[in-house]
Amino acid sequence: MPDYYIRTPEQDESRGPFDISKLLTLAEAGQINPNTLYYDENREEWVPLALNEELHAQVFPEREKLALKVDESKQTKSKAKAQSPSEKAIDVEAMLAAAEGNTAEKRKQIRRKKSFERAANLSCSGLGLMMLLSALVMVLPLVPEIQGALNNGNFAAIFNYVSILVAIFDFIIGLLLFLSVTEVFPLARGRAMLTLGFGVYVGWALNDPLLMQLAAAAGVGAFLATISQRMSTMLLAFVLGIGGNGYLAYLALNGRFDGFFDSIVLNLVTN
Known part of the structure; x- marks a missing residue:
């Protein structure tokens, strides 16, 4: 499964590499949207996610599928609603850190390597x-x-x-x-x-x-x-x-x- 580098149209700095599961996590957290750019190695240029139908369908599945997923995890949804805005922000930061490999274990490995x-x-x-x-x-x-x-x-x-x-x-x-x-x-x-x-x-x-x-x-x-x-x-x-x-x-x-x-x-x- 290929990995992707992404960035926003307003910025030159890219993030990644991310696989599909990590891109899906970022999409669910509201950190990326169909206008987010990804680097297309075949074209050798930055392209919006919306222009790649297959990738877009994987990262932004139809609302009906998302609704079914939410219905099957009502308990998780109720806990999420109970969270305060600050807790949600922390969760988003934690997901981003995990997606980019910036975890406590990773930092420990880096310190040990240095x-x-x-x-x-x-x-x-x-x-x-x-x-x-x-x-x-x-x-x-x-x-x-x-x-x-x-x-x-x-x-x-x-x-x-x-x-x-x-x-x-x-x-x-x-x-x-x-x-x-x-x-x-x-x-x-x-x-x-x-x-x-x-x-x-x-x-x-x-x-x-x-x-x-x-x-x-x-x-x-x-x-x-x-x-x-x-x-x-x-x-x-x-x-x-x-x-x-x-x-x-x-x-x-x-x-x-x-x-x-x-x-x-x-x-x-x-x-």
Whole structure:
């Protein structure tokens, strides 16, 4: 069944699309008449409803049919007569709102959709910042080793440190997220779980409860940022993820991890 756009001859603004049942509702409410214009896609122009015999008959049925319909619903008619003019106006507005889809449920769905869109727009940049902060946490404790490798002309040796490899991974993922490459979300989610597990292990190995709590916050925050569909949940993810990784980077800058990351070495590159 086709849908129709309508407008009055005096106005340029149209309403719709409406199906036949909604047009009939508007006609019964006195909101449209045979002179109301509808857009004829075949003619590609606005035409009065009265000129389309079939459509006119459906929207404005004969009075006898309407009378029969009223006789069959006497109870409804008596209730309608008992209504005050203000109540009738409210009913007309409610019918128009329902015809145009402007209902409470529809508005709720729109708000939910907007919340999801805002969360999605922020997720890439927020998660990207978390990954860059995580890369700093991995690199800062090894600054002396990096400087020594540069002075000795053996820069490739720094790739023997596991934390350097993890930092490179974090940096690449963070850069891709800032470019809105959402395909890396599964990798970021896996990295978040690694932060949670490995970070808590580091805090336990160093006998530092604060590190365990910060690592847990950073991991949970990054994980939530990859799955959140509401703005409120996304804000919580930012507080946990950015706050946790940011504080860990601050502690790394102040030597909290000295003697730990430089002990985890592979033999990928030899002198």
